Amino acid sequence: MAARIPAKGFAIHSREGKFQRHDFTRHALGEKDVLIDIHYCGICHSDIHSAYSEWHDGIYPMIPGHEIAGVVKEVGAHARKFKVGDKVGVGCFVNSCKECAPCTHHHEQFCPKVVFTYDCPDHFHNNEPHMGGYSNCMVVDEDYIIRIPHDAPLEKIAPLFCAGITTYSPLKFSQVKEGSKVGIAGFGGLGHMGLKYALAMGAQVSVIGRSEAKREQALKMGAKHYYSSVEDAKGADLDLILSTIPTPYNMTDYLDALRYGGELAIVGNPPKDVLPSVNVAELIMHGNKKVYGSLIGGIEETQEMLDFSILHHIYPEIELVTGEDIDQVYYNLTHSNAPFRYVIDMKKSLGS
Numbered sequence: 001m002a003a004r005i006p007a008k009g010f011a012i013h014s015r016e017g018k019f020q021r022h023d024f025t026r027h028a029l030g031e032k033d034v035l036i037d038i039h040y041c042g043i044c045h046s047d048i049h050s051a052y053s054e055w056h057d058g059i060y061p062m063i064p065g066h067e068i069a070g071v072v073k074e075v076g077a078h079a080r081k082f083k084v085g086d087k088v089g090v091g092c093f094v095n096s097c098k099e100c101a102p103c104t105h106h107h108e109q110f111c112p113k114v115v116f117t118y119d120c121p122d123h124f125h126n127n128e129p130h131m132g133g134y135s136n137c138m139v140v141d142e143d144y145i146i147r148i149p150h151d152a153p154l155e156k157i158a159p160l161f162c163a164g165i166t167t168y169s170p171l172k173f174s175q176v177k178e179g180s181k182v183g184i185a186g187f188g189g190l191g192h193m194g195l196k197y198a199l200a201m202g203a204q205v206s207v208i209g210r211s212e213a214k215r216e217q218a219l220k221m222g223a224k225h226y227y228s229s230v231e232d233a234k235g236a237d238l239d240l241i242l243s244t245i246p247t248p249y250n251m252t253d254y255l256d257a258l259r260y261g262g263e264l265a266i267v268g269n270p271p272k273d274v275l276p277s278v279n280v281a282e283l284i285m286h287g288n289k290k291v292y293g294s295l296i297g298g299i300e301e302t303q304e305m306l307d308f309s310i311l312h313h314i315y316p317e318i319e320l321v322t323g324e325d326i327d328q329v330y331y332n333l334t335h336s337n338a339p340f341r342y343v344i345d346m347k348k349s350l351g352s
């Protein structure tokens with residue numbers, strides 16, 4: 001039997017804990033698995049919700065991280081898709097059953113047996129908790145790995161595997177095209193990616209913030225309008241609003257900014273104690289507007305998103321940090337004092 005693979009990373013041991021260096025092992029390299037040497041891992045707001053058990057009781061010790069970019073180090077005996085030295089990425093999930101309706105329709109994220117990249121039992125490996133990308137390596141089934149072109153900047157590619165696909169997928173689902181009027185609600189890691197994709201799809205984009213703070217950045221990135229509150233956006237007649245807001249808000253206010261029949265797509269997921277709900281009476285009176293949720297995207301669409309991003313030079317605005325900075329980064333991200341995306345330089349943090 002093949003040996004388990006030694007690994008190191010940065011783990012949190014309880015919801016009140018701080019991040020610490022953590023040695024552990026990953027499951028052995030299976031026949032169709034790929035061993036990835038992780039170079040960069042983005043820090044997503046989901047990492048914070050999970051690390052602090054804001055969505056559900058977390059599985060500790062927990063190594064978060066699902067915006068992973070690296071290089072193939074070894075391939076299993078029957079893995080055919082990748083070779084040693086290829087640049088690759090991993091996003092929010094690492095396995096699924098491959099047989100159910102969501103899997104066969106390329107929406108593996110909705111598989112009942114999906115294995116999320118962290119804070120989730122690995123149903124295909126004795127339910128051991130899967131550890132995320134704040135680590136030096138990962139073993140992943142080749143079917144859940146995204147191909148990255150050789151000359152692409154890995155540090156900027158990493159956040160695309162969550163922030164990129166999460167915003168790209170609903171824009172495609174709502175068929176954003178030349179001339180569409182798109183609003184971006186919440187202008188952080190996800191929001192600024194939504195703005196860039198919507199622009200590349202030909203839309204006219206408005207950003208709906210909650211203060212004046214991000215006006216200049218939004219306009220510089222190509223937004224046509226910036227509203228410093230949702231009240232100011234009332235009557236904006238938007239086709240689609242993409243809500244990336246990770247904190248409580250009044251959903252009906254956003255419906256007021258949509259045209260007749262417009263859509264509100266929700267990707268931001270606030271803590272469970274403060275989840276927004278929609279007032280059905282107001283929804284009924286609101287002109288056939290639709291509210292829907294969207295969760296990342298399947299593997300096929302994630303590859304499509306990556307290819308689209310590279311073709312249009314769409315990358316996040318990032319700041320590189322090390323594993324020692326994670327606690328401070330989480331503080332910054334929860335006190336709106338942050339750049340658009342922090343990315344951990346894993347090589348600098350853990351050596352090779």
Ligand SMILES: [Zn+2]
Nearest residue numbers: 044046162163
């Ligand atoms: Zn994420």
Ligand SMILES: [Zn+2]
Nearest residue numbers: 097100103111
């Ligand atoms: Zn499935």
